[in-house]
Amino acid sequence: MPPLEDIIAGAMLVAVTFYALLAGADFGGGVWDLFATGPRAQAQRDLISDAIAPIWEANHVWLILVITILFVAFPTAFATIMISLHIPLTLSLMGIVLRGAAFTFRHYDVHLDNVQRRWGRIFAITSTITPITLGMCIGAIASGKITDDPAHASFFSAWLNPFAISVGFLSLALFSFIAAVFLAVEAKDVGLKEDFRKRALVSAGAIFILAWVSFFLAAEGAPRVRAGLTGSTWAMIYHSATGLAATAAIFCIWTRRYMIARLFATLQLVLIVWGWAISQYPYLVPETITISDAAAPPVTLKFLFWALAAGAALLFPSFYYLYRLFKGKAAFSIIGDDSPPTNPS
Amino acid sequence: MDDLLSARLGFAMSLGFHIIFAAIGIGMPMLMVIAELQYIRTRDEMYLTLAKRWAKGSAILFAIGAVSGTIIAFQLGLLWPGFMRYAGSIIGMPFSLEGSAFFTEAIFLGIYLYGWDKISPKLHVLTGGIVALSGAVSGIFVVCANAWMNNPEGFKLLPDGKTVDFNSIDPFAAMFNRGWFHQTLHMTLAAYLATGAAVVGIHAYMLIRNRESSFHRKALGISLGMMAVTALLQPISGHISAQHVAKYQPEKLAALEGQWETKKGAPLRIGGYPDVETETTKYAIEIPYMLSILAFNDPHAEVKGLKAFPKDERPNPLIVHTAFQIMVGCGSALIGIALLALFVAWRQKGVPDNIWVLRALVAGAPLGFIAIEAGWTVTECGRQPWIIYRVLRTADAVTPVPNLIIPMITFMFLYLFLAAVVVALLKRQIAITDGPHAMDRIHRDEKRDLHHH
Numbered sequence: 001m002p003p004l005e006d007i008i009a010g011a012m013l014v015a016v017t018f019y020a021l022l023a024g025a026d027f028g029g030g031v032w033d034l035f036a037t038g039p040r041a042q043a044q045r046d047l048i049s050d051a052i053a054p055i056w057e058a059n060h061v062w063l064i065l066v067i068t069i070l071f072v073a074f075p076t077a078f079a080t081i082m083i084s085l086h087i088p089l090t091l092s093l094m095g096i097v098l099r100g101a102a103f104t105f106r107h108y109d110v111h112l113d114n115v116q117r118r119w120g121r122i123f124a125i126t127s128t129i130t131p132i133t134l135g136m137c138i139g140a141i142a143s144g145k146i147t148d149d150p151a152h153a154s155f156f157s158a159w160l161n162p163f164a165i166s167v168g169f170l171s172l173a174l175f176s177f178i179a180a181v182f183l184a185v186e187a188k189d190v191g192l193k194e195d196f197r198k199r200a201l202v203s204a205g206a207i208f209i210l211a212w213v214s215f216f217l218a219a220e221g222a223p224r225v226r227a228g229l230t231g232s233t234w235a236m237i238y239h240s241a242t243g244l245a246a247t248a249a250i251f252c253i254w255t256r257r258y259m260i261a262r263l264f265a266t267l268q269l270v271l272i273v274w275g276w277a278i279s280q281y282p283y284l285v286p287e288t289i290t291i292s293d294a295a296a297p298p299v300t301l302k303f304l305f306w307a308l309a310a311g312a313a314l315l316f317p318s319f320y321y322l323y324r325l326f327k328g329k330a331a332f333s334i335i336g337d338d339s340p341p342t343n344p345s
Numbered sequence: 346m347d348d349l350l351s352a353r354l355g356f357a358m359s360l361g362f363h364i365i366f367a368a369i370g371i372g373m374p375m376l377m378v379i380a381e382l383q384y385i386r387t388r389d390e391m392y393l394t395l396a397k398r399w400a401k402g403s404a405i406l407f408a409i410g411a412v413s414g415t416i417i418a419f420q421l422g423l424l425w426p427g428f429m430r431y432a433g434s435i436i437g438m439p440f441s442l443e444g445s446a447f448f449t450e451a452i453f454l455g456i457y458l459y460g461w462d463k464i465s466p467k468l469h470v471l472t473g474g475i476v477a478l479s480g481a482v483s484g485i486f487v488v489c490a491n492a493w494m495n496n497p498e499g500f501k502l503l504p505d506g507k508t509v510d511f512n513s514i515d516p517f518a519a520m521f522n523r524g525w526f527h528q529t530l531h532m533t534l535a536a537y538l539a540t541g542a543a544v545v546g547i548h549a550y551m552l553i554r555n556r557e558s559s560f561h562r563k564a565l566g567i568s569l570g571m572m573a574v575t576a577l578l579q580p581i582s583g584h585i586s587a588q589h590v591a592k593y594q595p596e597k598l599a600a601l602e603g604q605w606e607t608k609k610g611a612p613l614r615i616g617g618y619p620d621v622e623t624e625t626t627k628y629a630i631e632i633p634y635m636l637s638i639l640a641f642n643d644p645h646a647e648v649k650g651l652k653a654f655p656k657d658e659r660p661n662p663l664i665v666h667t668a669f670q671i672m673v674g675c676g677s678a679l680i681g682i683a684l685l686a687l688f689v690a691w692r693q694k695g696v697p698d699n700i701w702v703l704r705a706l707v708a709g710a711p712l713g714f715i716a717i718e719a720g721w722t723v724t725e726c727g728r729q730p731w732i733i734y735r736v737l738r739t740a741d742a743v744t745p746v747p748n749l750i751i752p753m754i755t756f757m758f759l760y761l762f763l764a765a766v767v768v769a770l771l772k773r774q775i776a777i778t779d780g781p782h783a784m785d786r787i788h789r790d791e792k793r794d795l796h797h798h
Binding site for chain 1: 407412414421423430431432442455460463516755766
């Protein structure tokens with residue numbers, strides 16, 4: 001039985017994973033709104049908007065969950081991160097807020113083209129910038145450059161370095177990829193499916209390049225994570241599994257099996273997020289704060305554990321119900337008929 | 346402007362902005378559910394239309410409430426990492442619980458707003474009920490956290506008098522500290538009251554312009570009910586809170602009453618200007634013995650004055666007393682308006698449509714929210730210089746990151762922008778319900794929404 005603080009850290013990782021997957025797809029949708037092109041540009045935007053509308057608020061609450069678990073269970077880590085990454089977190093925050101507001105306003109404002117386009121622009125641009133700043137925060141944490149020592153504290157160097165910036169762009173590519181795959185499944189029109197197939201392939205290419213760039217930069221920029229990814233046979237196997245998931249996803253997209261592609265793309269993202277976490281275990285903030293260093297007293301952790309368990313018991317079924325209601329059975333199936341029932345023009 | 350002041354002002358703006366939307370997120374679901382229940386009970390389609398209109402109007406407000414709440418969750422760390430490091434494992438739990446309750450509300454709100462035609466009417470109103478309940482519960486949790494800042498229980502300090510004894514922490518005792526009930530009662534009532542008064546004001550205004558509108562009449566009936574009940578309960582809750590503050594935070598009571606001298610048989614001050622230079626409160630209307638009576642049920646009870654406390658532990662009485670007068674003034678006005686409306690409704694045996702009553706209801710529209718902002722100013726500024734009462738000073742909790750005026754100004758512009766757009770969009774929503782062809786426009790709008798989803 002692992003220690004309670006590890007279980008709570010695991011719960012936090014699960015929340016991060018859900019955020020990366022669901023809110024990531026949300027952000028990615030915004031990216032494709034920005035790059036909507038061709039004769040079906042408006043149809044692309046409509047599909048994205050319809051996909052996001054009922055669920056975006058619920059998706060973003062995963063982020064709040066991560067923050068609250070962090071400050072209840074690991075308050076010293078929370079404080080240190082919030083000080084060192086004040087600037088990129090503020091930028092991410094502004095992006096998240098403007099994005100949510102623009103999306104809502106577009107939905108409720110008059111349906112005049114220029115008005116809709118104005119909100120759409122804000123929504124799309126903020127959706128593209130925020131994954132970069134959030135990714136930079138993850139990169140900064142992984143880099144081991146965050147320190148509690150006031151003598152060496154800087155409010156810029158942890159996140160304004162090549163490795164963190166590379167992780168930022170990698171996050172953007174990952175979110176765009178996930179969104180393209182999800183949208184290819186959800187699109188009913190053959191033309192739209194093809195549009196998102198192309199986009200999925202392009203962003204898969206971007207992931208490939210940026211993942212290798214990040215890996216090379218990690219030698220200097222994030223030595224612990226680099227060692228964690230390559231240091232043992234077990235790590236190499238894990239690394240290969242991630243690569244296999246990616247390859248399988250690309251193969252399925254290439255052969256137009258979008259529902260199975262969605263499964264492999266999800267698996268790939270989960271493996272990447274967990275790979276990062278495992279490679280820096282037991283550190284919450286390499287190289288200074290471990291999970292047990294920062295852990296709150298056992299009584300708090302116990303209270304939190306039971307609150308999370310009760311919350312999960314309440315919320316997972318509700319979340320499932322929400323998705324089921326608005327996305328139908330197709331939301332959760334992996335095998336299915338990928339060809340659309342009709343071909344409206 | 347120094348960094349501490351920038352941090353305080355910045356956070357105050359975020360809280361002041363968010364609480365309006367949070368209160369609406371508590372009050373509006375209650376109104377929507379009542380309207381929907383009326384529809385199920387009477388089969389009158391107008392009630393269903395009303396529920397849908399209220400839902401559509403609130404949807405923008407819920408979304409902005411969600412993003413502004415996200416800002417606060419971040420700013421707790423961005424601005425006050427010293428507080429979070431100290432208090433996170435003691436009082437962090439209610440914030441997590443508030444998150445879960447809000448998560449529940451968000452999910453079921455998605456179902457409520459977009460699922461009108463996907464689930465049965467009974468299931469739909471149940472969904473609305475869950476939204477209303479989880480909204481209220483999440484508000485209660487977060488106010489528990491604030492109550493702890495005023496009544497820090499559930500931990501002990503080490504002999505050095507500064508550091509928390511890690512093993513003494515009891516998060517349950519912290520959450521249900523001695524202040525939790527009076528604070529959550531007062532804020533929950535305030536949320537329903539403010540929302541009720543605002544909705545009443547909007548529909549009263551529309552009823553003045555559209556005297557025959559059955560839609561606005563029904564809307565007024567339901568919202569006036571919620572406003573009147575809460576307006577009459579709130580002074581009782583306020584009294585309970587005042588007695589609690591008198592006992593456990595005497596400096597706050599002294600500041601909000603403008604009481605400088607420690608006195609047996611202290612008077613209640615209405616109005617007045619607390620002068621920090623001369624340490625007196627001028628120009629007040631004083632009711633003899635009233636403060637001692639209200640605070641301690643004894644006309645000769647001793648009320649501590651500000652001068653009994655060291656200068657660096659006194660809240661600013663000019664801000665706190667003024668805000669308190671504004672809050673009580675608004676609350677009293679709302680009671681008056683509610684009583685007037687109830688009286689006329691009783692005489693008319695229906696929703697009051699006398700033009701003077703309607704005008705009074707319109708005038709009362711913003712008072713609940715003004716009272717909320719004023720009340721929070723009282724309790725937060727009344728707790729200064731402490732962020733955790735008599736344990737941690739605000740100045741010791743702020744982030745070391747410099748130039749906090751930059752994010753403060755940036756967020757200020759963001760809030761102004763959001764407020765402007767929200768007002769513009771709401772005006773448009775409301776305008777659809779105005780004029781002789783309102784019902785046609787409403788139904789066309791509904792059809793367009795259905796098509797869109």
